[in-house]
Amino acid sequence: MKRKIILVDVDSKIPNLVLMKLSAYYKERGFEVTLKRLGLNYYKDKGKIIIDAGDYEKVFVSVIFTTNKESFKIINCEEVIIGGTGHNLTTELEPTIEHYKEDYSIYPETGISYGFITRGCIRNCPFCFVPKKEGTIYKYDEVERIARTKKVKFLDNNILAYNKCEEEFEKIIKLKLKCQFNQALDIRLLTERTAELLSKINYLGEYLFAFDNIEDLDVIDKNLILFKKYVPGDWKCKFFIYCNVNMNISDVLFRIEWCRKNKVLPYLMRDLNCYSSKNRDFYIDLAAYCNQPAIFKKMTFNEFIAKRTNNITRQKKSSRLYNQNDPLYPSRR
Numbered sequence: 001m002k003r004k005i006i007l008v009d010v011d012s013k014i015p016n017l018v019l020m021k022l023s024a025y026y027k028e029r030g031f032e033v034t035l036k037r038l039g040l041n042y043y044k045d046k047g048k049i050i051i052d053a054g055d056y057e058k059v060f061v062s063v064i065f066t067t068n069k070e071s072f073k074i075i076n077c078e079e080v081i082i083g084g085t086g087h088n089l090t091t092e093l094e095p096t097i098e099h100y101k102e103d104y105s106i107y108p109e110t111g112i113s114y115g116f117i118t119r120g121c122i123r124n125c126p127f128c129f130v131p132k133k134e135g136t137i138y139k140y141d142e143v144e145r146i147a148r149t150k151k152v153k154f155l156d157n158n159i160l161a162y163n164k165c166e167e168e169f170e171k172i173i174k175l176k177l178k179c180q181f182n183q184a185l186d187i188r189l190l191t192e193r194t195a196e197l198l199s200k201i202n203y204l205g206e207y208l209f210a211f212d213n214i215e216d217l218d219v220i221d222k223n224l225i226l227f228k229k230y231v232p233g234d235w236k237c238k239f240f241i242y243c244n245v246n247m248n249i250s251d252v253l254f255r256i257e258w259c260r261k262n263k264v265l266p267y268l269m270r271d272l273n274c275y276s277s278k279n280r281d282f283y284i285d286l287a288a289y290c291n292q293p294a295i296f297k298k299m300t301f302n303e304f305i306a307k308r309t310n311n312i313t314r315q316k317k318s319s320r321l322y323n324q325n326d327p328l329y330p331s332r333r
Helices: 017-028 130-134 165-174 192-200 214-230 249-261 272-276 280-290 293-298 301-308 312-324
Strands: 004-009 032-037 049-052 058-062 072-075 080-083 113-115 151-154 178-181 207-210 237-243 265-270
Touching (some): 192 214, 237 249, 265 272, 272 280, 280 301
Parallel strands (some): 058 080
């Protein structure tokens, strides 16, 4: 009887690199590999999915979000290995598997390559697990190995913090890849040379940056001007806007309106505590507004909320919260 393993992808939105490496490793050793995607989202309040693994010798589970660590149960298999940031920060692949070439056949729908040129980050953002799990920035893989196709999404958490990032950009340009750094670029670290090189890359979608802290306004203002020197035009980049209930709403709204003023797109990244907040519906409405580019470009928030719902009470509350929290940086009023 052929030996079999099952890979359980709990909540990855893109092909899971670890599971693809495990697939390649075990197929090479004669195992039959099955992938099961649960497709769970970030939010809480889910039931538990039971997976009967009685037909399999081993089960490998990947969990990205901590909210999903209790959302599944594996039964009828003695060897179950669970990893991923959502489970803990310590489980790692065996060194012999870590740099295996990924088996993309288990995600047959994708025509894009994924990978990390670097791992780690120099920042210590309170909402991010990367420094705790991976440490500071270091070289991890080669562009040439990652790019199995001409379209590539690099998953680096802070490529601009890598002291040889210019060399990596030059490789991407030379290989004529169409790519995106989809975890966002740290615009605070942008230089004249890196801005120029980024402009020469055949970029996939918008350039992604982050504006998480209102205190970074001055350097982000300055470096956005630098970026637009090389990538002129409107709406060509997008800024991740992190928010949580402990932030002053006016600070969040300032960053959103800053995006409108500068003709760049926002993408509201809500902390989990927004979903249990007394203003939960407002944060949901705000994300729906910010995260739909066609709407954000054409409407004010008040126009949007009037069209979004017929619930007059909700309309009034969301509009009131937006209008009462004057989106001006407090120290500049």
